[in-house]
Amino acid sequence: MEIKDYLPETVKGKAVLLTGGTTGIGRAIALLLAAQGADIVFFGHEAYHLADALADIKAVAKGKVFGFVADCGTEAGIGTIFKHVDEQLGRLDILVNNAAIGFGNVTDVSYAELQDVLNINLLSYLACCAGAIERMKKQGGGHIVNIGSLSAQVREATGSVYVATKAGIRAYSEALRKDVNKHGIKVSLIEPGAVDTDMQQQPADEKLKKVESLEMLEATDVAVAVIYCLTQPKRCDVIELKLRPHLQAI
Template sequence: MTDRSDAHTATTPLAGRRVLVTGGTTGIGRAIAVLLASEGAKVFVCGRDAQHLDDALARIREVGEGDGITIDLAEEENVARLFEAATGYLGGLDIAVVNAARGAEGLTDMSEADLRYTIGSNFTAYLLSAQHAAKAMGAHGENATGQGDIVLIGSMSAYVLGKESTVYAGIKYGIQGFAIALRRELGKKGVRVSLVEPGLTGSDMVEGTSEEQAERIDKEEMLRAEDIAVGVHYLLTQPRRAVVQQVTISPRMQDEE
């Protein structure tokens, strides 16, 4: 057999790995869950809508193995409940994809209740999910040593600061800084932390009908959720010595002004 050791780096297989995807019932999260399940990972997903959960699980089970629950991660104690359910089903945790989020209006167009709920969903739940993931992967505590991957799904909104993006962009910019610091905190404890920042991607969080979004995808002005899933697949399959710190994936024709 030809020696190809200098032709390609070693890859980490996904088969048998135990994966939690928050917000894994629609859009980017669903695409990630389906792809990883198709590679032999055992996945657990969550979302807020029972119909979306059923649809996602039907597709996941066509290609692999998975389960999930409906839950609102903005509510107190629900992140802990999610991780208890996920690790119970999976028998542990190797990968956590922290993705669950909601859209937001401009700061002056939101009520205080909506603002607090959005922060709870898009920021507080991210930090709590990462904290619980680190604990489940054996990396919780000053001298702990574990192993695993935490993938935070951010957004190019952290850079593209429109006048109506005050809340959403502010949170995603915060997630960017959190990801950098968390990578340094957990790297020596055996856990890799990566940030994936998608550009405009077709989903129920984006304006336009499914037909209008499909037209924009055809024009390469918008990505499919599966495009982001491939990026996550790439970073998860790199050798353990390598951490892909940040991946920004944008449509070729996206207008960033």
């Protein structure tokens, strides 16, 4: 038996929307999906990351790749995102909800800042799911992958706002799965622990040491988990997948 016998589905030729695809976990997901032949539309929040990400992703791509700058925390931004999906892909088989920003506690910030993080970390997931489901129902199926965080379980005191958004994603993913399952739409939630990305505000050499000491994941570890969820046989739904660095104290 070969691995393809156990994971018979493929992402080759699938139309994918990836949110937050220019850095960190999102970039790793885009690279792996592109290398497997998926057609990808992705975006990021900052223009200066986009050109670099596009160059890297197109270098390994075996399908179409289209990247742009958008603010998924606004209604106009969501409209722009799905306009590009329809124009560049013409259909939507897979949504990977990944866009997020790190955040601290309510006493550290203004109301406007709280609104921004809720819009990006939680509301954008709901809005992108709404757009994806509309298209997937017409096609008779699809797959939504929500990238959450083990912060929803650990609930660290230093990031209560971030924890709230990730706990919301966990609850929403469970309810959403029950809602859309009858339409042939799968929903998977992936919750990683600490990952070596820009969201971890530590010196790069310190993060590298944590990866080497098994206290932190690499972004590619999460990308491989996404591929695992997407390539299961149709009879099998991976509804929740947790990834913990081997020696992270969780």
